[in-house]
Amino acid sequence: MRVLLHACCGPCLLEPFDALSAEHEVTVLYANPNIHPAEEYRHRRDTLMAYAASNGIDVIEEPYDPVTWMRAVAGLERDQAERCRACFRLRLGIAARMAASLGMDAVATTLTVSPYQDQAAVAEAGATMAAEAGVAYLGGDFRDRYADATRRSRELGMYRQNYCGCMLSDIEAQREREERREARRSKREGR
Numbered sequence: 001m002r003v004l005l006h007a008c009c010g011p012c013l014l015e016p017f018d019a020l021s022a023e024h025e026v027t028v029l030y031a032n033p034n035i036h037p038a039e040e041y042r043h044r045r046d047t048l049m050a051y052a053a054s055n056g057i058d059v060i061e062e063p064y065d066p067v068t069w070m071r072a073v074a075g076l077e078r079d080q081a082e083r084c085r086a087c088f089r090l091r092l093g094i095a096a097r098m099a100a101s102l103g104m105d106a107v108a109t110t111l112t113v114s115p116y117q118d119q120a121a122v123a124e125a126g127a128t129m130a131a132e133a134g135v136a137y138l139g140g141d142f143r144d145r146y147a148d149a150t151r152r153s154r155e156l157g158m159y160r161q162n163y164c165g166c167m168l169s170d171i172e173a174q175r176e177r178e179e180r181r182e183a184r185r186s187k188r189e190g191r
């Protein structure tokens with residue numbers, strides 16, 4: 001099959017690409033209007049592009065348009081689960097429609113390698129958007145390869161971000177790190 005693989009970043013590309021390209025003709029799509037700020041978007045994109053270039057992988061980049069993400073999640077900012085569902089539908093919708101317009105058979109996403117994403121929501125968004133576009137959705141679950149992806153990306157010296165992508169996830173991740181630091185401090189001091 002000819003497959004368009006939506007990729008969120010370079011480290012997450014490694015394992016799903018290897019698995020899917022063993023059986024299919026895979027082109028990668030970098031379509032991530034959720035990433036904030038623009039400098040971070042470019043950093044993740046350039047990391048992915050450098051790996052793709054050195055491994056002969058074809059990549060299409062969807063022009064960066066963060067306003068489409070803001071519109072997709074408007075009103076859901078404080079509801080993380082629903083916000084992420086809308087974000088998945090936005091990105092996988094872009095991928096599914098592009099796969100259809102290029103005459104490809106199926107769409108897939110590297111989000112399936114992450115233990116940090118709601119995999120049921122990713123699968124639901126992928127299946128729904130692919131059906132609407134008239135292509136197949138190659139779901140898969142590559143979480144058992146996440147440790148390998150982490151090891152390989154470190155060995156390759158790839159940039160590894162510490163938040164999901166949007167401004168809200170950056171704030172949430174900073175808060176969680178601070179809570180963990182505080183918990184460790186309290187434990188040390190016997191509080």
Ligand code: SF4
Binds near residue numbers: 085164
């Ligand atoms: S946390 Fe991640 S998946 Fe959820 S809305 Fe933000 S960028 Fe999208």
